[in-house]
Amino acid sequence: MAETPLLRASGPLPPPASYDDLNNIVLQYLILQGHEEAAEHFAHNVSLNMPQDRHTMQVRSYVRDALLHGDVDRAVQRINELDPEILDTAPFLFFELQKLRMIELLRHQKLEEALAFATDELAPLAEEHPALLDELEKCMVLCLLDKDTNIPAGAPDHIQQWLDPMHRLHVAEEVNMALLAAQGEPSESKLSTLLQYLQWGDELVGPDGPGRLEHWSALSLDGPWPVVPGDN
Template sequence: MNPTATKRFVSRSEWEQRLSKVKVNKQDLNQLVMNYLVIEGYKDAAEQFSAESGLSPAVDLESIQERMEIRHAIQSGDVDTAIDLVNDLNPEILDTNPQLFFRLQQQRLIELIRKGDFGAALEFAAEEMAPRGEEHPEFLEELERTMALFAFQDINTSPVKDLLHSGHRQKTASELNTAILDSQSREKEPKLPNLLKMLVWSQVQLDERLLYPRIEDFLKADLVTPEEELVKSTDH
């Protein structure tokens, strides 16, 4: 039995009628965007968005300058500068968070490997990373993943090449940003990503009962109609 046969069909026109009845306050949307830019430390973008939207941020934008500089250093691969800036801001952030400090040291090792400075990378791994792995066995698996980068002449063919992607720098920068916000007793996570998670969850729930225009690509936010879904299912 085709499971789609038991689902209610909702056409695009009916769905759009339902959506048109939902009133969204533009000011609320602007606050979501501003909340994201401030918490993630995008000072310049927050200033520009404030000028365009007329919305004042909840904090002094100058107060996020240091976080922006730290994020930029990580995303540029300059981990040493990022660590120095964090210690200038509040040395307890790294002193009291061994996992975060390991993440930064791991990123330092990755940057040495990225540059092809394998001698310095091996020395750093032996002198700095290995002792931390002995002190904290929970870090060993991630350390082994990083060391696996040495096993391939062409790093881009390595099964752990994701460590070299810009997304890994971004992840490290975000973890550090969250720790800084926590030390300042500020909101640590922006609201927008959680709303997107709720949207994904809501669609999963609806999928069990309805055929309806749904969002497949959240970057484009285009609706895929039930007719297209039915064509896909018959093709297979």
């Protein structure tokens, strides 16, 4: 194979990953994301061992399931059982959970309860942490919308995002990352990192093939990613 500028810059390519390497990467992703049942089935099918200490993974799986079903109370209770300091030391995350609780009240047509909750629970948090005041204002606007839980036409982007069921997943992912960090675990899986590099490589190659960068020797996975000319 002809030597390319990239090969000259980076040296010999490492040996290809084995199936065990790839399976371990997938298993790590499932574990970090809190997909306990899927991780168990996958580990069994590819003959890998699950971690011996699975308590925190079970908690994260439980919390994720609760949030995806809109049951914020159940999620917060289990988080506090694991470590009450997690939410005490993360006011912005706690605000996100409380905001989701308010949104779920609106989904169930409980406008008065949602307004009272925003006043009694969200407002004190925003007063204590002024950076949350803008979010509080957006919450109050949401409470003033029609009781219809469908996304209103022409609603601001943030309201459309909050009322979208996918917002539950967004909050669940933020909580999962916080739980991982509290336990000293990596918050991002190797699979996610590899996909980011794959996307980056695809952007470098582009539709016209490789060679869009003039200085291949500047490429490094340890430094900042270079800007592709013409992509500004």
